[in-house]
Amino acid sequence: MTRAFVFPGQGSQAVGMGRELAEAFEVARLTFEEVDDALNQRLSRLMFEGPDADLTLTENAQPALMAVSVAVVRVLKDQGKLDLRKHATFVAGHSLGEYSALCAAGSFSLADAARLLKLRGQSMQKAVPVGQGAMAALLGAELEQAQAIAADAAEGQICSVANDNSSGQVVISGHAEAIDRAIVLAAERGLKRSVRLPVSAPFHCPLMQPAADAMAQALANITILPPDVPVVANVTATAVSDPSQVRSLLVQQVTGMVRWRESVQYMKAQGVDTLVELGAGKVLAGLAKRIDKELTATSVGSPADVEAFLKTL
Structure with missing residues (x-):
């Protein structure tokens, strides 16, 4: 062992x-x-x-x-x-x-x-002032897929992968509006579920x-x-x-x-x-x-x- x-x-x-x-x-x-x-x-x-x-x-x-x-x-x-x-x-x-x-x-x-x-x-x-940042779990996503969604959702704001926890469980972090856009994009791209996390700040991002x-x-x-x-x-x-x-x-x-x-x-x-x-x-x-x-x-x-x-x- x-x-x-x-x-x-x-x-x-x-x-x-x-x-x-x-x-x-x-x-x-x-x-x-x-x-x-x-x-x-x-x-x-x-x-x-x-x-x-x-x-x-x-x-x-x-x-x-x-x-x-x-x-x-x-x-x-x-x-x-x-x-x-x-x-x-x-x-x-x-x-x-x-x-x-x-x-x-x-x-x-x-x-x-x-x-x-x-x-x-x-x-x-x-x-980050409360309410300006957010995090979301992209369930069913692989790292590369989550990175692409985050990049496309950023639109000049911060949106990036915070945690690559396991296959199918990737967390993104950044400006609240960008996270909301990413959740919509994830659904459009066939991910089974994306959920905002109950956190008080957008951890592990710039x-x-x-x-x-x-x-x-x-x-x-x-x-x-x-x-x-x-x-x-x-x-x-x-x-x-x-x-x-x-x-x-x-x-x-x-x-x-x-x-x-x-x-x-x-x-x-x-x-x-x-x-x-x-x-x-x-x-x-x-x-x-x-x-x-x-x-x-x-x-x-x-x-x-x-x-x-x-x-x-």
Whole structure:
């Protein structure tokens, strides 16, 4: 078995996430307290109790999802002596999940990862006035088809592919009017369904440049260590270990496309046969099966999941 550990992105959050872990494992509870202290915010209470509207806010969802992922990693290390160098070939994360992956692999301290993601969420929200940007999922589209639709719908505005998640699931992002035009074009070109996503900003497109600038400034002042195992970066879909390259790619990631389908294919081509999703939800495990049916994928987010996974080490 050759594993890669993968870490979920925004959309996987849900009220109650991490609560069972904190109740079952002291190391998880201490992880959440460490994040609370770093942010000077009771984020853990929001994670455990809601309300959902506050948890879904980008500036809260991003550090919260990272906190759950890192708590799972720390529990596995504490309970089963998980050793990334021994038990994983790569780590990778979807959008904000790349920060979770880097923290899990020792590149970032937990406090730095939490503060960076808080800033990232705030900066992405502020980059575009509410209502001016939008995102939509083009269901049934392949990447090249989605790129053509986005280009034709732009008409001088921004409209580009934000996430290449899997075959048949591509997300576009940009000016709201351009996204609406793209949805009409997609229907005219035979796509089975296109839906606007309930997001507060147009992520992973050039409209996010102010957020990229903010992250460049913040990351310049953060210590980044070489990860314990290579990280497969969103914007290149290839492995990276050099801290200066990690820093640069995280800045590019804010405006760049999340090449998740290619990232998974890259790991498979390097011999990975099992993806283990660590954290909230099961989104990435589901995508793995759509990307390559030969891959085994599992999600570890609850005490029961932890117990089952430890038996495979």
